[in-house]
Amino acid sequence: MCSLYFIAFMVFVGIAILIFLSMQPYPYNIIFCAIYLITILALVLWRKT
Known part of the structure; x- marks a missing residue:
């Protein structure tokens, strides 16, 4: 259940x-x-392990 709240928060x-x-400005938003x-x-991979 806490993972669902975590996903919603993210x-x-x-x-x-x-x-x-x-x-x-343009270059920064891509980065x-x-x-x-x-x-x-x-974070997703870290939560699965």
């Missing part, structure tokens, strides 16, 4: 970050989106 934070990044996606993948 999705909410992700939407907020994406809205924030869409207001940034931050890549870092964010890598962080999400790392």
Whole structure:
């Protein structure tokens, strides 16, 4: 059950970050989106182990 709340929290934070990044100048939003996606993948893989 806590993992469901964790996923919902990460999705909410992700939407907020994406809205924030869409207001940034061009090169930075690509970099931050890549870092964010890598962080999400790392967290998902870390939670599964």
